[in-house]
Amino acid sequence: MSTALIAIIIAVIVLVVLAAFFGGVLGFAAVRFKVEGNPIVDQINHLLPQTQCGQCSYPGCKPYAEAIANGEKINKCPPGGEGTIQALADLLGVEPEPLDAEHGAEKAVPTVAVIREDECIGCTKCIQACPVDAILGAAKQMHTVIAEECTGCDLCVEPCPVDCIDMVPVAVDKGSWYWQAPTSGVELIATDKQPASTQPNLSDDQRGAA
């Protein structure tokens, strides 16, 4: 065989061996560095309130977490509110946006559902509606809400044919009280006060009392 042909064959063999070796390295790395599931989705889901209410238009918090991982906006969760939006913005490195009003407003206080048992007819419609299975009961039997399980998602209020479900604020006790974060616009310290020139034209008595 001519030397040119031998040279070509050697070149091809060397390239193939190199490629095979590197392929082996990558294959080993693929097994060694295998990633189970999607850790981003789990991190996002951890921040969501787990009410499974569907107000974000997704059937639960995990589907919404998956959607956010695929680029969905983060401002669709009313039960999570501003705190959740801020935490998601920090996690994902995006700008926090105000809560999207078309998905509902943030509640002032957390609420749970309570069934007025005198009026309950035992139709099981609310049991079918509850996403976290917080209603105890059976057909033609009394229904009642297990307060510890209820996430306050409001999904049971609509289906009730006799309208016997109330949303009552959660009783505040030592376990559930929390200090509200200071709202903007409130003057907490002396330097928050506007300088005298911008204050409205008060008399001296009124100004002294401010």
Next chain:
Amino acid sequence: MSEYLLILVSTILVNNFVLVQFLGLCPFMGVSNKLETAIGMGAATTFVLTLASVCSYLVYSYILLPFDLAYLKTISFIMVIAVVVGFTEMAIRKTSPLLYRVLGIFLPLITTNCAVLGVALLNIKRDNGFVESILYGFGAAIGFSLVMVLFAAMRERIAVADVPKPFQGSAIAMITAGLMSLAFMGFTGLVSI
């Protein structure tokens, strides 16, 4: 020893790969919007560049030269770089899914970063030995990361500055990069290598 220091100073400042030799401009422009992203990208590129520089040197000296196949260096180096980048991508995906997601497409794009192939080929051209290749690759990467961090910090400030409408976005970024390049020209003659 002093020649190693010379190599480092030369690649980081005097012959900076991004601002003086104008290689690797794609990730330089594309990833420098936020400081954290730029730092992550700099770290990834440092890892890839050093490893690729070493592996290319080894492949060239011990596989290509003995078989008289020096003319295959371009394709072999591309193979080496692609494997190192693939390896880095998998490692980052495992250790920091957030960084992986933020870097996005720019991580596999390190394969096409001309600075990486440039370092590999320049090592051959300058007859660098093993240690010199390592230092050359490492210095190039440090220079790249340094410039990326500086540029990202500036871009974050430009984003909130009062830029005239026709200049907003890429235009002001390019002008800033040009001015930085002018500044780095001041290092010429610092060391002669």
